[in-house]
Structure formats: C-alpha cells, structure tokens
Amino acid sequence: MTEKYDLPGLKLRLEAAFHLKSVLEGKPFAPIAKDRLAESRDRALANRMVTTALRHHGHIDAVFSQVLSKGVPQRAGILEAVLRIAVTQLLWLDDIPAHSAIHLGVESARADKRAGRFDKLVNGVLRSVQRQIDQFKVLDNAGLIPGWLAAQWSGAYGADEVAGFAEILVQSPPLDLTLKTPDPDLIAALGGQPVFGPSVRVAERDATVADLPGFAEGQWWVQDVSAALPAQLLKPAAGERILDLCAAPGGKTAQLASAGAHVTALDISADRMERVRANLERLDLDAEIVVADALGYGPGPVFDAVLLDAPCSATGTFRRHPEVLLHRNADGIAHRVALQRKMLAHAASLLKPGGRLIYCVCSLETAEGESQIGWVEKNLTDLEVAPIAADELAGWSAPLTAGGAVRLIPSMTLPGEIAGGLDGFFIARFVKKPA
Incomplete structure (x- = not known):
C-alpha cells in the first residue's frame, strides 16, 4: 500500500473488504x-465489520436496491465488499x-x-445512505433468511420460529464455555451464568478469550451449549473405550476425556487435529489422536460407545457463521445426507454389542436429522433408538421429538429464561443390539 493510502483506519477496512469478498465468493x-x-x-474491529455485514446481508441488498438503480457494477474488484463494509459502518456500527x-x-x-474508477459512485451511494439512515436502520428482518431456506424452515418449525431465527441472526451471540469441573468461584469470576451441566454462558466480556479467568489454567474450553449436549447424552463412564468421529474442534473429545474415558479422537484434517492436540494439552487431558478418513478407519467392533458428529450443512450455526446462509444449496444438503448414512453404517460396525451411538449434526435440515432415524430403523437393523428423556435435560422437554431425539433451534428459550439463543442441533441416540 502506498503512502497515498496510508490513512488511519484504512488498512483495517481494506482487510475487512478483501476478507468479505472472499466469503461472498464462497470461502468460509x-x-x-x-x-x-x-x-x-x-483485528477485532475488522472481524466485526465482516460478520456484521454478513448478518445484515439481506438488509444491505435492500439498501442497494434503493440507492443503486443499476445494481452494483460487476468485475469491479473489491467494490461490492467496500460498499457493504461502509454501509455496515453507517447503519450498525x-x-x-x-x-x-x-x-x-x-x-x-x-x-x-478495478474499484477505484467507481469512487464517485461510492461517495454518492454512501451519502444517499446517510441521508436515509433512519429509514434504513429499521428495515424488515423478513429478507435476512434466503427464501428457499425460509420456506423449508417454515414448513418444519413454523413461520414464527423463522422470524425468530432472523432476530437471532442480527445479534452477536454470547460466549458459551464448558467447565472441566464445576466451580462456582470461577463462574462468578467469568461473570457467567450456568446453563446445563458444565455449560456456562458469558453474555458480556471485555477481554479476549485467552485472557479470561481460568483459560491459561485449562479450566474450560469454548463450546456452544448445544454442542455440549451430545457428549453428555452419550453418558461416558470412566474406563470406557469411546470413539469421537469427526472430532475437531475437540470440545466433545475434551468432555469424554474429562469423564475418564479412553478416547480415540479421529478427524480427516491434520491442521484441525493439531489444534485439538494443543487444546487437550492446555486442559491436561489425554486422548488418542488419529488423522484419517472416518470411512477408512476399521479396527472392528471394539468401542463401548461412538459419538458421530457428522459432516453436515451446518445451517444451525448461522448465529456464529452467518455465511452458511449464503453458501448452502439443496444439492449440497442431499450429498451430505448420503455421506451421513455411510458414516452411520460404519460407526455401527465399530460398536461392541450393547454399545451406544450418538448421531448429531449442527443442522436445521430435517433431512439431516429426523429423517435419518427412519433410515437407520429401516437399513441398520442392528441398531435401535434409545430415547432421550426430559430428566436427562434437567427436565427441559421442549427439544424432545416424538421419535425420542433432541431438536434444538436457535430461537429456543433455554431453561431459566437465559437469553442469547443457541445453535441449531439434532441429536439421536442408538444402542447396538446384542449379538
């Protein structure tokens, strides 16, 4: 960057624009x-610019439709991203x-x-937004969820819940932590609120995650309250041999290891598993780390339990990853459904008779969740559903399905009226029939 452009605040906005451009082009x-x-x-401000622009993507589209009669010029470098970042600043930061x-x-x-030749256009657009700022700040949330997903989710959960999803989308999510061991003093030091079991929610914080009390001492790890439930519902016991399939980023591995189980954590990504290894070291927990394709891993039926957090559309994570709403399509979901079925069958083959299997996905798509139970019952006859009961969720019955599974949705109110929403998740539990 030349001195001409070395203005205070410019570099971070350019980084935000280039980062947003890559996400708009399909990168996570x-x-x-x-x-x-x-x-x-x-970095914090630039990241906030990008995530806020993604949360309000549909709002910004509506703004563009009113202030750009011919739309955003194409093949103009970072122009669209620059406009989205600047509009985000004007309206929401x-x-x-x-x-x-x-x-x-x-x-x-x-x-x-390539964007520089449109500098007068940028100036005109942003000044127009400034003049109409009060109008644009109260845009309807209805257009924030892509139409095909809104229709699909309305059919599954109802239009009111989908409206709630949109409200959750534009909010910065709280920080959820899983404590290694219960500690009221630590919860108080964190300014946290207990949720379920070892889960604690920190609604407001000034420090970075690494500077929060207990991080350096390995007393907790970051994990959404939804993501913490599958390992709890597996009910790991000390000494059991448990396989955590698709283990990264490692929160579930840490839960299983802290219960005293002998954990094998498997994932296909060496980089992600290196981070799992580092986190376990910080937490002073042990697990066998395996970098491999789950479908090619075949030690035989040697595990007392398997936790399969299957590759999925991840649409339930839009609170933290709003880009998933832009990147997903029906064909991709169908591909993932087929892969999940292969992985379910393989996971069953690794279980001892009488062993337990948790299948979970951070998806709101019923094809990746509820429908998979029917497929298992028809095609994997050595497995049977082990229904999850409300008392396993501290009496919280709202997420229980008629089929004995757990369906969590982002707008769901946690027990105790704890605010902030949660990731969308589906959790089913099976038992392998005795030989």
Missing part, C-alpha cells in the same frame, strides 16, 4: 490473522462518525485498481 469465514493486522483492536466512514469507504475503493 475465518478471523483475520495476526500477520494481516498486527493490532488486536484492529458506531466506531467512527458518518463522514469518516464515507471518506474511508471512498479511499478503500481508490486503493483497489
């Missing part, structure tokens, strides 16, 4: 790395005054060769 969101922005405050947001938006466009 990952926080901006330290080698791109050295200052932690700059209060880090700088509006005139500075407009100025830096224009300079961001000028810093890119």
Whole structure:
C-alpha cells in the first residue's frame, strides 16, 4: 500500500473488504490473522465489520436496491465488499462518525485498481445512505433468511420460529464455555451464568478469550451449549473405550476425556487435529489422536460407545457463521445426507454389542436429522433408538421429538429464561443390539 493510502483506519477496512469478498465468493469465514493486522483492536474491529455485514446481508441488498438503480457494477474488484463494509459502518456500527466512514469507504475503493474508477459512485451511494439512515436502520428482518431456506424452515418449525431465527441472526451471540469441573468461584469470576451441566454462558466480556479467568489454567474450553449436549447424552463412564468421529474442534473429545474415558479422537484434517492436540494439552487431558478418513478407519467392533458428529450443512450455526446462509444449496444438503448414512453404517460396525451411538449434526435440515432415524430403523437393523428423556435435560422437554431425539433451534428459550439463543442441533441416540 502506498503512502497515498496510508490513512488511519484504512488498512483495517481494506482487510475487512478483501476478507468479505472472499466469503461472498464462497470461502468460509475465518478471523483475520495476526500477520494481516498486527493490532488486536484492529483485528477485532475488522472481524466485526465482516460478520456484521454478513448478518445484515439481506438488509444491505435492500439498501442497494434503493440507492443503486443499476445494481452494483460487476468485475469491479473489491467494490461490492467496500460498499457493504461502509454501509455496515453507517447503519450498525458506531466506531467512527458518518463522514469518516464515507471518506474511508471512498479511499478503500481508490486503493483497489478495478474499484477505484467507481469512487464517485461510492461517495454518492454512501451519502444517499446517510441521508436515509433512519429509514434504513429499521428495515424488515423478513429478507435476512434466503427464501428457499425460509420456506423449508417454515414448513418444519413454523413461520414464527423463522422470524425468530432472523432476530437471532442480527445479534452477536454470547460466549458459551464448558467447565472441566464445576466451580462456582470461577463462574462468578467469568461473570457467567450456568446453563446445563458444565455449560456456562458469558453474555458480556471485555477481554479476549485467552485472557479470561481460568483459560491459561485449562479450566474450560469454548463450546456452544448445544454442542455440549451430545457428549453428555452419550453418558461416558470412566474406563470406557469411546470413539469421537469427526472430532475437531475437540470440545466433545475434551468432555469424554474429562469423564475418564479412553478416547480415540479421529478427524480427516491434520491442521484441525493439531489444534485439538494443543487444546487437550492446555486442559491436561489425554486422548488418542488419529488423522484419517472416518470411512477408512476399521479396527472392528471394539468401542463401548461412538459419538458421530457428522459432516453436515451446518445451517444451525448461522448465529456464529452467518455465511452458511449464503453458501448452502439443496444439492449440497442431499450429498451430505448420503455421506451421513455411510458414516452411520460404519460407526455401527465399530460398536461392541450393547454399545451406544450418538448421531448429531449442527443442522436445521430435517433431512439431516429426523429423517435419518427412519433410515437407520429401516437399513441398520442392528441398531435401535434409545430415547432421550426430559430428566436427562434437567427436565427441559421442549427439544424432545416424538421419535425420542433432541431438536434444538436457535430461537429456543433455554431453561431459566437465559437469553442469547443457541445453535441449531439434532441429536439421536442408538444402542447396538446384542449379538
């Protein structure tokens, strides 16, 4: 970047724009790395710009439809991302005054060769947004969920729940932690609120995760309350041999290991498993780490229990990963359903007779959840459903399905009226019949 563009705040906005552009092109969101922005405050702001722009993607589309009569020019480098970041700042972030947001938006466009020729357009669009700011700040949330997903989810959960999903989408989610051991003093130090079992919710925090009380001492790990339930419902016992299939990022492995089980954690990604290994070391927990394709892993029926957190559409994670709403399609979901069935069959083959299997997905698609129970009953006759009861959820019956599974949805109210929503999840439990 030349000195001409070395303005305070410009570099982080350019990084945000380039990052957003890559996500809009189909890449998953990952926080901006330290080698791109050295200052932690700059990274935090740039990441917040990107995630807020993704949460309000449908709102920004509605803004563009009113202020860009011909739409966003195509083949214009980072122009669309620059506009989305600047509109996000004007409407939903209060880090700088509006005139500075407009100025830096224009300079961001000028810093890119292909976008620079549209600098006057950027200035005009942003000033138009500024003039109508009160109108644009109260746009309807109805368009935030893509139409095909809204129709699908309305059929499964009802239109009112889907409206609730949209409300949850535009909120920054709280931080959920799983404690290694119960500790009221630690919960108080974190400013947390107990949810289920070892899960604690931290609604507000000033420090980074690594600076929170108990992190360095390995007393907890980050894990959404929904993601913590499958391992709890598996009911691991000390000394049991348990396989955690598709184990990364490792929260479930840590839960199983902290219960005293002999855990084999398997995932296909070496990089992700290296992070699992590092986290287990911080937590002072042990597990056998295996990097392999789950379908090719075949020690035979040697496990007392298997936890299969299957590859899925991950549509239930839109609170933390709003880009999934833009990246998913019906064909991709159908492909994942077929893969999940192969993995269910393989997981069953690794169980001892009488062994337990948890199947879970962080998906809101019934094809990846409820429908898989029917497929198992028809095709894997050595498995039978082990129904989950309300007393296993501290009396919380709302997520229980007629088939004995658990269906969690983002707008669901947690016991105790705990705010902040939760990830969408489906959890089913099976037992392998005696030989």
